[in-house]
Amino acid sequence: MFRGTTNLSMDVKGRLAVPAKHREALQTKVVLTAHPHGCLLLYPQPAWEPIEAKMMALSSFDKQSSGLQRLLVGYAEDIELDSAGRLLVSPTLREFAGLEKEVMLVGQGSHFEMWHLEAWRKQLGSLMAGGDIEMPAELEGFSL
Amino acid sequence: MFRGTTNLSMDVKGRLAVPAKHREALQTKVVLTAHPHGCLLLYPQPAWEPIEAKMMALSSFDKQSSGLQRLLVGYAEDIELDSAGRLLVSPTLREFAGLEKEVMLVGQGSHFEMWHLEAWRKQLGSLMAGGDIEMPAELEGFSL
DNA sequence: CGCAATTGGTGGGTAAAAGTGGGTTTTTGT
DNA sequence: ACAAAAACCCACTTTTACCCACCAATTGCG
DSSP states (O other): OBOOEEEEEOOTTOEEEOOHHHHHHHOSEEEEEEOTTSOEEEEEHHHHHHHHHHHHTSOSSSHHHHHHHHHHTTSOEEEEOOTTSEEEOOHHHHHHHTOOSEEEEEEOBSSEEEEEHHHHHHHHHHHHHTSSOOOOGGGTTOOO | OBOOEEEEEOOTTOEEEOOHHHHHHHOSEEEEEEOTTSOEEEEEHHHHHHHHHHHHTSOSSSHHHHHHHHHHTTSOEEEEOOTTSEEEOOHHHHHHHTOOSEEEEEEOBSSEEEEEHHHHHHHHHHHHHTSSOOOOGGGTTOOO
């Protein structure tokens, strides 16, 4: 299970060093794609396959689902980590997520999210700003 | 059950000595994560697992629930206490909670909260300042 | 009641591993 | 055939994990 946030810095060639503690679990073959919230998703290649299959099983006439298909499957790229455990982020994906130097890698259990640092801060701020956190209905009565 | 508040001091490397009386209950494997109120949460590793599982079962497209996932699971880190019973707080988590030297460790039954001392005082002050405490609806008619 | 011994807390030092930045070669596309 | 980009490799710097030594505090025993 992937956990934890790491502040990474992308070098001028667009390479990102994956933290050593996660290399083993990621293996060398990974899939990087786009998420509607403006970040990128990073999956170990085997974990991605069933997700893609599920997406493509949806109707391609429905506006909602075809939009998701275009984003998630359309942007998906197979990438291999280099010998130093770095992955090369293509210009297209870099542009999509507005990635420059400072990148946040956020563990989300089965996968990671990659955020431009500023975008991450912004989305974090909006969550905490309200003071009160509205709990999703499914978590009614749930406490930490 | 964890009870009591302790005033701890973090050393320059970001290490925190857990009070000896709580070491046995915490075991050596713990999980440290972020709380929307600006403090950190410290769980014995086994106690954390079900909470994370519950969070990750929510939709990752919904803004509300994905925000919580990013915060709670994203910031979560597996940590082992060192031979002297200290835990190392990563720079990311230190920054999140504004931790410097003075830290308050607050027992909360199943887990601890960690506060920057100033933030702790502030939140305590705002609770007591109001004079009257509004009781949450669930505690209607409850008295201490 | 005081001293000694043990336990808890604190602060570095060091060796190994991870991260970083190029330089060079190979491939690809035009 | 040439230019641009990607893959590969190597060397340097920084960080981390582990260990040890010291100081303080508390407890137990003479």
